[in-house]
Amino acid sequence: MENRRCPVCGKEQDEMYFCRQCGWDFTTDLLIGEWQQEISEEEREIYCERLELLKKNFEKVRKWEQIRQITNDSEEKRGEFDPKQYGVDWESSSVEIPEGYEKIAEEAFRGWRNLKEIRMPKTIREIGERAFYGCENLSVIWWPLGLKRIRKEAFFKCESLRELKLPPHTEEIGTRAFGWCRNIKKVIFPDSLKIIWREAWTGCEALREIRLPEGLQMIGASAFSDCRKIQMISIPESLAERWNEKQCFAEIFRWCENIRQVLIPDTGNFELLTQVLNFSPLLSVSFFHRAETTKKAKFEWNREQKNKKIAEIDSDTQKLTLRIPYGYTQLGMVRNVERIWxxxxxxxxxxxxxxxxxxxxxxxxxxxxxxxxxxxxxxxxxxxxxxxxxxxxxxxxxxxxxxxxxxxxxxxxxxxxxxxxxxxxxxxxxxxxxxxxxxxxxxxxxxxxxxxxxxxxxxxxxx
Structure with a gap:
């Protein structure tokens, strides 16, 4: 039998019924042999449209197979991943990035409104600027375990995100990285986090609670501004120790109208305390202690009193209440307190x-x-x-x-x-x-x- 060429992948075949390369069924091929004389123009047009679609899809499959083959054959790191270079359909609802890439390129998926799910391999270390900017239907993210940096506006206006648990090695969150992700209700920060840049979470209107991790060293201006439903903030000791006059929590949480409780370490830094008390309308401040004596502190306290609250709110009266824990022997000055224990x-x-x-x-x-x-x-x-x-x-x-x-x-x-x-x-x-x-x-x-x-x-x- 004479070899025939597959109309989809172009490979010559000696098989009578189907192509071994792409699986094309030769028994339905209306342009070959005796069928060519018997089909109508309408049937021919429908057939050609179907054939073109199959060819296009086969090209995409072949490119993805080439990518997988490269990454499987070699452990060499591949650098940036850009979906445009590999013919990924921008209307795809789900994309899986192959192993081996270290970074998602800048604006890689920007404006992909149909994208709902992204799967990133463990080799990804960085998500580039505006990589998922405006992916308004993105709701599922499979985070890479090795991720360290999320760059500027990486997930800006991804309005379908609901809950985020950032991977355990993340160190840096860029400017407006999650800005105006209006429906995020909860964020779990890893202990590895060191830097949150300005306006990183601005406009996350559904966010209710912020527990910043111990080890955080810097937080930029207006980092959580316009998060109007935040009710509780926990400030780590690592951030309080690096406090300086240029930083101001009133700016970091600007326009957070519903803050009711702040957990803050007693490091003896009363400038920090003053800034926290300037929240409006702030209803609660709670202190927790480190296990050492601080000469500069206004409060002398027992070494054994660790992680114990000394200020809380009387929610029925909505007036600031100061509860000082057992162990103190002298009290210095406090400000703006209406009830004291x-x-x-x-x-x-x-x-x-x-x-x-x-x-x-x-x-x-x-x-x-x-x-x-x-x-x-x-x-x-x-x-x-x-x-x-x-x-x-x-x-x-x-x-x-x-x-x-x-x-x-x-x-x-x-x-x-x-x-x-x-x-x-x-x-x-x-x-x-x-x-x-x-x-x-x-x-x-x-x-x-x-x-x-x-x-x-x-x-x-x-x-």
Whole structure:
């Protein structure tokens, strides 16, 4: 039998029924032999269209087979992968990149609106700039285990992404890499992450929680700006230690309107704390500790108190509440706090502890739960706070000068019999109506208060 040439792949065949190269069925070939004289023009046109389509698809298959053969035959790394060089159909919904490539080229899949799934091999180390820019239907990513860098705008406006778990060796996320991926709800960052560039996650409107990994060294301006549903942020110690005045969390989380809780390490860096407290409307700040003594820290604390929260929110009242953990012996200054819990380990409160600015002009009660072992209240400790009743603990010995001056709502005060000294003007400007003095209090203390508040009512309480 005479050899025939396959109309699809062009290979000469000695097989009667089908092509061994591409599988073409010769029994349906209307352009060969006796069939050529019997077909109509309409049948011929349909047949030719089908044949052209088969030829095109075969060329794509052959190119992909060549790519696979190259990568399988050699372990040599192939550099950049660009789908345009290999005839990948830009209307494909799923693409698998062959093994051996280290990088996805810049703008490789930009604007591929039909792309829903991408599979990357473990050899990929870098995703180039705008590689998947505007792939609005991309929802499934098979991440390469060896990935280290995601470049600028790599996944910008990939609006079908829902949840991301970045691979374990990722070190860098570029500028606007995931910008305006509006439907991302959750991101899990690897511990290897070192740098997040500016606006990396800007406009991720569905994102609710950010837990930055320990080891992160830099985060760019507006990195999470316009993430309007974020409610909780966890800031690692590695980032807090590298804090400087050029960085500002208020900028990093700009326009994040629903932040309710921030977890922040107590590194003694109170500039960082001030920035966090400037969030609006921030409802909660929680501190956790490192296991060493910091001389510069305002709080002296027990070495054993590790990873323990010392500030949290009273969600019913929506006012900032400071819970200080057991183990502290002295307290320095805090700002903008409306409710304070002081543990029984505290024996001394430094001067100007509760610096609340203009909060005294607000007509609500500020609550302080005192340490039962407190002995010394420093100078101007609680000046101007909006407290209505003051029940001092029974071990108190000394109240500093101006400690409670200008507390405009203070009307009721309990003084225990352990008090030995009350500084001048301790209650200056307070409209106190009732003093309750514990039985056995020093007579000099009683006389001092009666001279200062001649119209107040004085009562005696049993021990």
């Amino acid at each position: 002081i543990p029984d380990s505290v024996e001394k409160i430094e001067e100007r502890f509760c610096d609340i600015g203009d909060l005294s002009s607000r007509k609500y009660e500020i609550s302080i739960k005192w340490s039962q072992n407190l002995k010394v209240i420093g100078k101007q400790c609680c000046s101007g706070i909006g407290i209505q009743k003051l029940y001092l603990p029974k071990n108190i010995e000394s109240i500093g000068v101006g400690a409670f001056e200008h507390c405009d709502f203070l009307q009721w005060v309990f003084l225990p019999n352990t008090i030995k000294k009350i500084g001048a003007d301790a209650f200056e400007g307070c409209p106190i109506k009732v003093f309750v003095l514990e039985k056995g209090i020093k007579e000099t203390i009683e006389q001092q208060m009666k001279r200062k508040f001649p119209t107040a009512q004085f009562q005696t309480a049993e021990t």
